[in-house]
Amino acid sequence: MSRTSESPLARWLKHGYLWIMLALVFLPFYVMLVVSFKDNKQFSNHPWAPTWPLHWENWIVGWNTVGVCIANSIFIAVLTTVITLCVAVLAAYVFGRYKVPFADLLWAAILVLMLMPGVANLIPLFNLMRGLHLLNSLVGLCIVSAAGGQIVCLYILRNFIEDMPKEFFECARIDGASHLQQIIHVVIPQCGGIISTLAILNFVGAWNSFILPLIAIRDPEKLPLAVGLYQLQGAYVKQWGPLMAAYFISAVPLVVLFAFTMRFFIRGISEGAIKG
């Protein structure tokens, strides 16, 4: 419907609805921000409205509390994403281009694993990590997370590589490209959009990972953000100001990530839609 034919009332209703939705989405951030400058007394008296004086020291306490956790989460998310995608691209290249022995069986197993809930294998996973001396280690956590992340990445990337014209690879072979060079010069540029999307999804997934770090990490200085914030709940007699400051600081990295990477995410999804 064009603007000229749309009635003012309809336009007002549409915009009003969008503003209400936006407000609801941003409400938690507003609450966190407002409460982060209060002490408990101000919070009890006026929980939603800004109050004075502003307690800036809450932010220092909050940062000291979650700063290490943020650093751990960044390390885990980046390393997990890198390992996941490196392995998945290599494996998807082989599955997509060549006839692998028992490929159908392997593929069926991957599909079954996609349907299995992660918590169902927590205990055997814990025992496995203990046997491999990967407990209480950030790198160990990354390796296990990367293994789990293979399933979806492999499934998506293999389909993309299968759809690529085989002449690209044949031409590269004739030109003298090795398998690794074909991946670097042909696969990755062609699949850049979907690889970006998978990178974002894996990063966010590793960032928000909770159950596995909860059982695998013991040392407080190695805790990632999700577990650190959870333990923060019981650490204080509910100092709401520093708590909210810590939560707000925790949300900033992902907001920044999305702000800079959303166009890659959308492009990757669009490429997937067109290819599909």
Next chain:
Amino acid sequence: MAEVRFEGVSKVYDGGVRAVEKVSLTVEDGSLLVLVGPSGCGKSTTLRMVAGLEDITEGRIYIGGRCVNDVLPKERDIAMVFQNYALYPHMTVYNNMAFGLKLRKYPRAEIDTRVREAAELLEISALLNRRPRELSGGQAQRVAVGRAIVRHPKVFLFDEPLSNLDAKLRVQMRVEIARLHDRLGATMIYVTHDQVEAMTLGSKVAVMKDGFLLQVDAPLGLYNHPASKFVAGFIGSPPMNFLEGTLERDGGTVRFRCQDLILSLPDDIGRAVRDQVGKRVYLGIRPENIHDATLGAGADPGNIKTFHADVVEPLGAETLVYLRGPARGLDVVARFDTRSSPRVNQDVQVAFDMNKAHVFDHQTEESLTYAARYDAGLPA
């Protein structure tokens, strides 16, 4: 440049599908061989075996005297142009052309020189900074050819490079490829299903069917001396007319009879087929060897027959006439001179030039006149 030699080359896929059967032929150094045939005949598979993209099941392939059966594609010193160009969409034209040289770690200056030389040869210098999506079909195909040229390979392989182009562009690119071959003097193997491309491009043409190599000859050799009914019908447009009948003797003359149609064979052809008298055969005659009898030209009166013009297609330089004979199975296509003016649904007196006729065995479909005519150097 180098000679390419096939010795009993076969390709059998998993499951027992025999795509290529014992192909033996030689592509002379500097020549352009065209592999032509219908879809699924094994021509692309044969080409891919030369490139190393398909394993060779039986036989050997030699490039420049070296057996390349176990040699990797990158070490065979060949370059290939694909049907769909295979240009990397994320690279500029320059980088597409330079890609192979960069992989082989050529110095930057030499890469630049080779790319610009090839671009100038193909008249695409102005396109070097464009990406493939900004190119037309013809431009993209030239870039693909340029990517092959910069490698200075021993052998160029073309896998139906013009199939994705429109008819007009195909004609134009055909001429350019022919010019390129003349300029480079390179050994080229060109695969196509289009017999017009085959006839116009190749110094030699190899016709394949169902994995078998049927005949290798110069284009006019195939056209005038086809060794089998399939080759006779595949080469030439409109295709050769085939009439199914029997051979009979009338005194010293051998005649072909198809129902009420009787055509006398000239002495040389009669001698070649005299052992087949009484047997069923196919008589082949090209449209341009069926004339309008009213124009004279010394036709044998015994070979002038009355046909009915069903469809007349005036093409300007010639007229195609679709003729219906006196009985079923006697339909032929004739290529008349522009001086003729046949009318649709009119009876036409047509003269069969039997000096140019071909006779094929009914069972094997091999030419009964091939050896006698070709060896005797008889006129086409």
